[in-house]
Amino acid sequence: xxxxxIVLGAVAVGSAIAAPAGDxxxxxxxxxxxxxxxYVGINESGAEFGNKDLPGQLxxxxxxxxxxxxxxxxxxxxxxxxxxxxxxRLIPTKMTGxxxxxxxxxxxxxxxxxxxxxxxxxxDPHNFGRYYDKVITDVDGFKAWWTTTAKIFAxxxxxxxxxxxxxxxxxxxxxxxxxxxxIDGIRAAGAxxxxxxxxxxxxxxxxxxxxxxxxxxxxxxxDPSDKIIYEMHQYLDSxxxxxxxxxxxxxxxxxxxxxxxxxLKANGKKAVLGETAGGSNAQCIKALTGMLSYxxxxxxxxxxxLWWGGGPWWGDxxxxxxxxxxxxxNGVLPSLQPYI
Ligand SMILES: *[C@@H]1O[C@H](CO)[C@@H](O)[C@H](O)[C@H]1NC(C)=O
Ligand SMILES: *[C@@H]1O[C@H](CO)[C@@H](O)[C@H](O)[C@H]1NC(C)=O
Numbered sequence: 141x142x143x144x145x146i147v148l149g150a151v152a153v154g155s156a157i158a159a160p161a162g163d164x165x166x167x168x169x170x171x172x173x174x175x176x177x178x179y180v181g182i183n184e185s186g187a188e189f190g191n192k193d194l195p196g197q198l199x200x201x202x203x204x205x206x207x208x209x210x211x212x213x214x215x216x217x218x219x220x221x222x223x224x225x226x227x228x229r230l231i232p233t234k235m236t237g238x239x240x241x242x243x244x245x246x247x248x249x250x251x252x253x254x255x256x257x258x259x260x261x262x263x264d265p266h267n268f269g270r271y272y273d274k275v276i277t278d279v280d281g282f283k284a285w286w287t288t289t290a291k292i293f294a295x296x297x298x299x300x301x302x303x304x305x306x307x308x309x310x311x312x313x314x315x316x317x318x319x320x321x322x323i324d325g326i327r328a329a330g331a332x333x334x335x336x337x338x339x340x341x342x343x344x345x346x347x348x349x350x351x352x353x354x355x356x357x358x359x360x361x362x363d364p365s366d367k368i369i370y371e372m373h374q375y376l377d378s379x380x381x382x383x384x385x386x387x388x389x390x391x392x393x394x395x396x397x398x399x400x401x402x403x404l405k406a407n408g409k410k411a412v413l414g415e416t417a418g419g420s421n422a423q424c425i426k427a428l429t430g431m432l433s434y435x436x437x438x439x440x441x442x443x444x445x446l447w448w449g450g451g452p453w454w455g456d457x458x459x460x461x462x463x464x465x466x467x468x469x470n471g472v473l474p475s476l477q478p479y480i
Contacts, residue, residue: 167257168257168258168259169219169257170258171219171258173217173480175478175479175480176436177442177443178443179443180220181444182220182222183264184205184222184224186204186224187203187225187226187246187247187250188224188226188266189203191266194228194232195240196229198246202229204246205223205452213463214257216473216477217477218480219260220259222302223251223263223264225243225266226265227265229243230243230265231285231289236281239288239289239292254298260300261298262299262300263299263300265302265305268304268307269304269307269314276318279317282325283324284325285325286301287325287329290326290330293331297333300336300337301326301331301336302339303322303337304318305339306343307340307341307342307344312353319339319361322336323362335367335368336368336369338358338371339373340358340370341354346372346374346397346400347374349370355400370411372400374393374397375415376416385421385458386421386423387421387427387428389423390430393427393431393434394431397434401434401438410443413446415449416445416446416447416448417449419459420468425475428475428476429476429479432476432478433479447468
């Protein structure tokens, strides 16, 4: 999801409802999924909201995902929660700088809560390949940012590192170099056993994975631990931006994954659909379930999927996946149960 949506999210702040504090139930995530997917999850937004207000204030510009939502979603079978946050809020002065203890505390709290439930926490700097709105060209600085960040989570085997959300409009070789620097920085921090999700240019779209040049370029990434998963995003509206309740057709999901699936198979690689969504209507539900069935058929290369988006501040957002009353939680989730 793009800046536009995040800014919209920030606008919704005025209608924010205080998060329930309690942890309703004792639940823990199952690692072995009947659906065949290794990862089934939700993006839990909040800490990346208000991304034009840096550092921003907790409760005004941004918030953290809610513990009780994690419990609810774990009880529904989800085992992966992607936690978007801002690079600048964690390490504010420069990428080679030190962490902000206040923001770090929030990040550590949600990551440790998720992983204490046996679920995976995807640490997702939601920065689109930018730092303070400028394309990151300091590859060594980016590596340093990742070394600092990965050190914090190096001993938590349930953490997954996501190099950056949705690089776009960048030189392809720079996207390659930033991903490689992130991998090297994470491994240099002593985080040698965790999976790393790498993302591509063009908003990491699955439908453009090969045509954009991501395939040819990112095929050459090297991980000494050999634990890279290619994170692709796919929305099912006409421009693939994830801004409409309409889906192009009932088959659009599987159609948009075909070229990427062929690329994965030809090259012996694995992917995760790190963001997907569709409107709460029959055509989108057909497109989504068709896509997920196709992914199950190809579960040798597709490791799972994550819905966009959960989090307490979405209000009546078209893809809202927050219990108890948001749009997709009530209108779409019941149809997705076979794929969890
Ligand atoms: C650290 O983070 C807190 C909470 O986001 C913020 O209020 C504070 O201004 C930050 N400090 C710096 C130096 O960025
Ligand atoms: C999570 O939300 C962010 C923005 O708020 C979006 O960019 C991203 O695509 C979402 N991911 C998923 C899996 O929905």
